[in-house]
Amino acid sequence: MYGKGILKGLSVTWGRFWATYTEDLAWLVRGKKRYFNQDGVKARAGKDTRGIFTVQYPEEHLTIPEEFRYIPFLVYDETAEEKKEVRCTSCGICAKVCPPQCIWIVRTNDPVTGRPVPVPAEFYIDADICMNCGLCAEYCPFDAIKMDHDFAIASYERNVYNMEKLLKPASYYANIRPLNATREDEARKAKEAAKAAKAEAAS
C-alpha cells in the first residue's frame, strides 16, 4: 500500500512527541523534579533519555566532566600570609609545546646576580589563538598550568590574558578537578618525601 512507509515514519515522530508527556507524568508520579534540577539534567544525558532533550541553559547546566578543557589558567597556592605563591617556575615547557605558540613568558632575573629566578615576570596567553588542546597542562612538570572549566567568557573585545587574569587559586583547581588535584598532590608529596629522605641519607 502506498503511504504505509510514511505512516510508519510518522508513528516514530508521534511516539517521540508523546514521550515527553509520558516522561513528565512518570517524573510527576515519582514526585521528582524533572526540570531545573541536576537529577533531571543527568537523566536527560543518560542512555534512557526520552522525550524532551533540551537543557535549559543558563538556568540549568550540563554536568561538566572533570577532564573538560577550555582556556588554560595558572595555579597559585595560598600561603598563610595570604600571599600568592605561583607554582609556575617559568621553565618554558608550555610555551615550547604549545602548537599555535600562543604563550609568552618573561623569566625573572635576579637584579643582583642576573641569574634566572624560577618565577615568571610576565605570562600571556592569547585566547584568540589558543586552540584548547591541553598540551601545556599535560606536559607541565609543576602542575602549574591547567585547563579551565569556565566557558561563559564571551566579551566585547579581543581576549589576551595576562598574569592577573590567568592566576587562580589551587582551591579553585581542586574544586573543578578533584580527582586530578588529589592525585597530583599525593605524587608531589611523595616526591618531596623521597627527596627529603635522600637528603637525610646523604647528610
Add this chain to the structure above:
Amino acid sequence: MTTTPLTSTVDLVARFPGFVTADTRPGFTGFIVDKNKLVEAATAIRDEFGYDLLTAVTGVDYFPENKMEVVYHAYKITGGPGLVFKVQVPRTDPVEVPSLIQVYAGADLQEREAWDLLGIKFTGHPDLRRILMWEGFEGHPLRKDWQEPFYEEDFKPFKSRWPDGKIEMAEDKNPYKDNLKFPQNFDPEKWIPEGDALLYGSLAKYTITDEHGLKSDRIVVNMGPQHPSTHGVFRAAIVLEGETVLGLKPVVGYLHRNHDKIGERNTYLQNMPYTDRLDYFNSMSNNFGYAVAVEKLMNIKVAERAEYIRVIMAELSRIQNHLVFVGMLLNDLGAMYTPALYAFEERELILDIFEAAAGSRMMCNYFRFGGVVRDLPEGVLQKIKDLVLERLPAKTDEMERFLSENEVLVSRLQGIKVINAEDAIKFSMTGPVLRAAGVPYDIRRADPYGIYDRFDFDVAVRQHGDLMDNYLIRIDEIRQSLRILEQAIKQIPEGPINSQKPQYQVRVPAGEAYGRIESPKGELAYYLISNGKPNPWRYHVRPASFVNITALEKISLGTKIADFVALLGVLDIVMGELDR
C-alpha cells in the same frame, strides 16, 4: 608495528631497465621512475601489476638537494599493500612532470593541488588551474623557500616566546601590519583581478548547439560558497540547460587553512591537535590516522589497552558521523530538521563520552604516539556499554523505521545513479561511496591497521550505486561498527595506555611513511617525511573528501540540478578536510 616491504612482489626495475631504479634512501621504499617513462610505467603498474587505485599524488620540495619529487601511492582494489613510485626532477622553473590524468583520472585535483602549492607543472593536464589559492596569488606556498607574511622562524618552538616572551602581535612585525605580503612596487590600484575568467573558460566547452546549428542559451549558476546545502564553504560552478546539469567545476579553497605549511613548522606532537580540525566531525579518526603514520615512522608498538580504546573511539565517531550524514542528507532533500534533530540527539550522547575521556566534544586530541592521553575515566566504559549495547541499536532501528520505507524518500533516492564501480575506482573514490557502488574495499580489511584484524565484521557493500544505496550503506556501516564495538568492549584488557614515556618531543628516525585509515568518509592518509629532526620535512594530508570530489563533475553531468544537491550530499564532504 612491523613494516613489510611494500614492493616485494613487483619488479618494476626489471620491467623498465634503465628507466626505473629502486628508492634506496634509508627509510624510503618504492621506485624512482624516469620522467619520460612515467606514463608508460603508470600504465604498466595499473594494467600489468594490477594497482588500479591511485590514492595519493603529492609533491615534495627537496630544497637543499635542489630537487622536486612527485610521489604516487597506488593500491590494489582487491586489498594488500601498496606500491610507491616517484618522479624526481630538478628544481628549476618550470618544474615539469607529465600528468597521469589519462591513466588515473583520480589524479586530477591532486595534481592541481601540487601545481598550486608547489608549482609543479603537470604537462598534459587539461585544466591545470590553481585550486586552493586563487589565480593571481603570488608564489607557491609549500616551497621551502617561500615564506608566509607572518613568518617567524622555520620551525617551532619559536624563540621569541621564552625566556624573554614580551608579548608581541604577529601584526606588529609585519610591515603591512597585517597578514599581507606584496611584491616590490606593487600598486593595488593598477591591479586587474583575474577573478574567475579561467574557471569560466574551462566551462566554455560546454555549449549546446541545436539541430539548426544555432548556439542556444546556457546559464552558469554559482552555487556557494555560501549556500545552505553545500555543507560549508564549497562552491560549484554549474552550467545549466534548463534544469539539466551540462557542465560543472568544483571551486574549493575557501577554507584552506594551510595545514601542510603549518604542519611542517610544527613538531610531530604539535600536529596532533591540528589534525582534529581536518574532518571536524571525526577528530578521533583523524588522530588515529596521524598516530598510525608517525608510529610507522618511529617503528613503535601501541599499548594493548590503548589499541582497544582507539578502536572504540574511532567506531563511535563513525557512528555519529553516519547518523549526522543521514540527518543532513534528509535536510538537503527538503525534510528540514526532524531527522537531523534525531541524529544530533544520539551524536550528543556520543560526544558526552568524548568529552569525558578526551576533554573536548569535537577537538579530542586524544591520541599520542604509542597510545592515548589518558585511560577512560571512571564510568565512561559503562556509558559506552550502555550506548552500544542498548541505545544505539534501538535508535538505528528507529531511524530505519522512520525513513527507509518512506515512499517519498524512496522515490527521490532510488534509481538515481551516483557512480558505477569501474568509474569509482578510476576516480580514486574511497569510502562508503565506493562500497555502495559494489566494491567491497575497506582499509580496515584490505590493509588492516591497529587491531582491526582481530574483529569479526562484514564489509558493508551495496550493488546499485544509486542514492538509495548510498543512504542504506551508512545504516549498514553503523550496524557493523556496533558489532566491532561489542567485541571491543568485551575484549578490552587492563593495562597501561601508552607504550612510550610521555614526552613532548619525540625522536623520529629519517624516512617516509604513509599511514592510512578508513575514516568514515573514505581513505584518510598522512604522508610524512622525516629527516631525523624534531619537525617533519613534509607533512601531507590525503583527505577522503578532497579526492572524492574529483568525480563530482562526472557524477553530476546530465542530472537535474535538484538531484545535484543530493549527489553532493552523499559524497559526505567536510570542508575542513577538503580544503585543509
Add this chain to the structure above:
Amino acid sequence: MDNEKLNLPGYEIPEDLEHAVAITTLDRIYNWGQRSSVWPLMFGLACCAIEMIAAQAARYDMARFGMEVMRPTPRQADMMLVSGTVTKKMIPAIVRLYNQMPEPKYVVAMGACASGGGPFKEGYNVVAGVDKFLPVDVYIPGCPPTPQALIAGMIKLQEKIDKQSLKTVRWYKKGADTVEIPVPILGPDLIDPRRNAEIKSIAAAQKG
C-alpha cells in the same frame, strides 16, 4: 523622567491604573523586541559551524532565545555568526554578505579563528580576525566554543542590545544606510581597498 528611573522596579504605577497598563520606555520595548528575535544568517565557515548547528539542535535549542530562524539569505538576517576560520579567499564573500544585510545587524565572532585568527593565524591564507573588516559586537573565545559557551555569548549580545538607545543607534542616523564596507580584492595577496595608498607606499619602500 529619564529612562533609567523608569526601568527601575521601584517606579510606582498609580493604584487605579494597576493591572490595567504597563509602563515602559520606547527604548526598552524596542530592545526587547529586537533581542528576542535575532535571526542568524545561515552561514557556517568551519568547525565552529558544527557547534552552531549543535546549539540549534534539540539539546541546547537556541529557539529559547528567539534565534532559531536561520535565514539562508542575508536580506532577512539580523546577525552574522562568523563561525570559523575566515580565509582570504572567503573574506570578499563575507563582506558582501554583510553589506547585504539590512540594519540593525550584529556580528558575532565565534571561536578563536574568527576573533583573532586562532591556531591558523600564521597561515598565509588566513585573515587574522574578522574584525579587520567587520565591526564585531561580541567575541566568544574557545576552539570551538561549546554550544553552552555560544549561548552564553548570545546572552552577552542580548545584554548589548538591551543597552542601546533609539537616539544613538547608527541605523537611525542620517545616511547610515549607505555605509558599505568596500569588498576586498584578491590580488597577489588580499587587497583592502581602504588601504590602497598605504599598501602602495609600503610596497615601494620594501626591498626585493
